[in-house]
Amino acid sequence: MIRNTPLIDATGLVRDYGALRAVDGVDLRLQRGQVLGLLGPNGAGKTSTMQMICGTLAPTAGHIAIDGVDLLEAPRRARAAIGYLPERPPLYPEMSVAEYLGFVAALHGLPRRARAPTRRRAMERCGLQGMDRRLIGHLSRGYQQRVGLAQAILHDPAAIVLDEPTVGLDPIQIREIRGLIAELGRDHGVILSTHILPEVQSVCSDVAIMDQGRIVFSERVDRLGDSARPDCVLVALDQPPGADALSSIPGVGTAEPAGSGRWRLHFDARRTGPRALAEYAVGHGWGLSELTPERRTLEQVFVAMTTRDSADTEREAS
Amino acid sequence: MRLLAIARREAAALFRSPLAWVVLAAVQGTVAFMFLLHLDGYLQLQSQLRAAGNGPGMTAYLVPQLFGAATSVQLMALPLLTMNLLAGESRRGTLPLLLSAPVSTIEIVLGKYLGLLAMLALLVVLTACMPLSLAFAADLDAGLLAGAALGNLLFVASGGAAGLFLSALTRDPTIAAIATLGLMLVLFLLGTAQDALGAPWGALLSYPAPATHLAPFFRGLFDTRALAFFVLFSVFFLALATRRLDHERL
Numbered sequence: 001m002i003r004n005t006p007l008i009d010a011t012g013l014v015r016d017y018g019a020l021r022a023v024d025g026v027d028l029r030l031q032r033g034q035v036l037g038l039l040g041p042n043g044a045g046k047t048s049t050m051q052m053i054c055g056t057l058a059p060t061a062g063h064i065a066i067d068g069v070d071l072l073e074a075p076r077r078a079r080a081a082i083g084y085l086p087e088r089p090p091l092y093p094e095m096s097v098a099e100y101l102g103f104v105a106a107l108h109g110l111p112r113r114a115r116a117p118t119r120r121r122a123m124e125r126c127g128l129q130g131m132d133r134r135l136i137g138h139l140s141r142g143y144q145q146r147v148g149l150a151q152a153i154l155h156d157p158a159a160i161v162l163d164e165p166t167v168g169l170d171p172i173q174i175r176e177i178r179g180l181i182a183e184l185g186r187d188h189g190v191i192l193s194t195h196i197l198p199e200v201q202s203v204c205s206d207v208a209i210m211d212q213g214r215i216v217f218s219e220r221v222d223r224l225g226d227s228a229r230p231d232c233v234l235v236a237l238d239q240p241p242g243a244d245a246l247s248s249i250p251g252v253g254t255a256e257p258a259g260s261g262r263w264r265l266h267f268d269a270r271r272t273g274p275r276a277l278a279e280y281a282v283g284h285g286w287g288l289s290e291l292t293p294e295r296r297t298l299e300q301v302f303v304a305m306t307t308r309d310s311a312d313t314e315r316e317a318s
Numbered sequence: 319m320r321l322l323a324i325a326r327r328e329a330a331a332l333f334r335s336p337l338a339w340v341v342l343a344a345v346q347g348t349v350a351f352m353f354l355l356h357l358d359g360y361l362q363l364q365s366q367l368r369a370a371g372n373g374p375g376m377t378a379y380l381v382p383q384l385f386g387a388a389t390s391v392q393l394m395a396l397p398l399l400t401m402n403l404l405a406g407e408s409r410r411g412t413l414p415l416l417l418s419a420p421v422s423t424i425e426i427v428l429g430k431y432l433g434l435l436a437m438l439a440l441l442v443v444l445t446a447c448m449p450l451s452l453a454f455a456a457d458l459d460a461g462l463l464a465g466a467a468l469g470n471l472l473f474v475a476s477g478g479a480a481g482l483f484l485s486a487l488t489r490d491p492t493i494a495a496i497a498t499l500g501l502m503l504v505l506f507l508l509g510t511a512q513d514a515l516g517a518p519w520g521a522l523l524s525y526p527a528p529a530t531h532l533a534p535f536f537r538g539l540f541d542t543r544a545l546a547f548f549v550l551f552s553v554f555f556l557a558l559a560t561r562r563l564d565h566e567r568l
Contacts, residue, residue: 051414054414054418055417055418055567056413056414056417056418056566056567057566057567058565058566058567075420075422076420076421076422077420079418079419079420080420082418084414084418086411086414088411089411090410090411090412090413090414090415091412092327092331092410092412093410094331094334094335095327095330095331103323103327104415104419106320106323107320107323107324107415107416107419107420107421108419108420109320109420151415
């Protein structure tokens with residue numbers, strides 16, 4: 001029963017900044033073992049949504065429960081169950097790594113005796129061994145990010161929220177942080193926001209795309225291929241009849257050359273499909289030698305979801 | 319205690335910042351110069367006072383003069399010590415750490431305030447050290463000195479509360495500092511309105527000025543009305559700061 005309580009359960013989140021509605025009715029649910037990638041163009045409302053979940057920004061409307069505890073009714077208990085790494089790691093440059101993590105442990109009310117072992121474990125997990133006495137202000141960007149991450153996981157929270165955790169890191173550091181996130185996702189729940197699409201495919205179990213304050217797409221990453229009905233095939237023809245003939249096939253919208261004798265056919269999935277197209281090509285004796293349904297990549301989904309909407313608003317505005 | 323953890327960190331940050339030490343040094347230098355001037359003045363008056371028979375003793379003469387001068391110098395120093403309390407946290411992006419932690423807003427504000435008080439107490443102790451340095455050569459009225467030091471502490475504590483609130487309003491420490499200085503100067507000027515305007519307006523306008531409530535302490539009196547004023551003044555601004563932070567947070 002308790003296992004089924006979502007770690008994060010946000011419903012109908014709204015946040016207005018003056019006349020601007022930055023977040024407009026967002027519902028988010030995170031279960032244990034999930035790593036949810038939150039994607040979206042700049043200004044889509046990702047950071048505001050994360051801030052509201054972590055209780056650092058008051059929502060205009062909506063309801064948030066962390067591990068079954070209402071953030072408004074029992075803020076202290078709800079906050080204890082969440083670890084948050086903001087876009088800029090919240091570090092005090094004049095403190096040493098050990099002092100800083102000791103302070104964070106005290107903020108979370110850890111008993112004095114438990115602080116040192118807790119701190120050491122978090123430092124180990126984030127690859128900060130031997131850095132106890134280094135001043136945070138003297139660390140490189142990558143190590144500062146690790147200290148920020150250590151701060152977020154220090155008190156062993158059920159849910160971890162990371163706002164662009166790999167921004168500004170070099171490729172090796174990115175790999176290490178991604179490895180850590182994947183590891184954290186096994187016994188916690190993680191929400192992370194990012195601009196890097198391959199990052200979602202490499203570390204996330206789920207993806208949600210935000211645009212203009214709304215969640216416009218939400219799917220499990222491993223179902224990304226089949227969820228999107230293929231509406232595009234790649235065909236290789238021995239006797240290609242030309243672009244005009246191809247685009248006049250019933251149901252086909254456009255045909256474009258895809259190089260080395262192949263053609264990419266975009267079709268209306270309600271009127272035709274790969275099988276009908278194959279039969280049509282064979283019937284006309286075009287010498288069909290290859291037909292591959294093209295799966296939509298995350299990038300295509302992202303572009304489709306976020307640009308169509310902006311075209312809509314432009315139409316609404318005009 | 320989470321409140322004490324915040325207070326300790328704040329005090330440590332203040333004691334580690336070069337800014338705070340430069341401010342302390344500048345205040346100490348200026349006040350020490352004034353102390354020497356007043357001491358010199360007393361030495362010149364001493365024979366006349368002795369001849370008059372019932373003139374004020376050294377402590378009674380020197381302490382109000384010294385602490386009166388010290389409060390006006392501290393007025394300038396306070397904004398520099400309070401400006402980073404919350405504005406600095408917003409600017410450096412560390413405020414989310416406190417806001418997302420399981421601590422109440424009151425604990426954050428009081429923790430910061432307590433940390434600041436540690437630094438302000440040092441400011442007062444350093445001032446009190448000047449008359450204390452005469453203890454080896456003269457009889458000091460310890461009660462009078464303690465009363466004046468308490469009054470001085472209450473004064474800087476009330477100014478610190480106002481500075482903390484103004485630091486919660488902005489992300490820019492410079493703006494917080496200038497706003498605090500402006501507020502303190504306006505209150506200081508209102509305090510002088512009593513003489514210029516006369517009753518009843520003078521009394522009414524000068525009441526909110528902390529400096530006007532210092533006189534009993536400087537005479538060595540423990541005046542609960544004045545104490546109540548300083549406590550209320552501080553609580554008022556701390557409550558405003560809490561409200562302001564609460565507004566941002568859930």
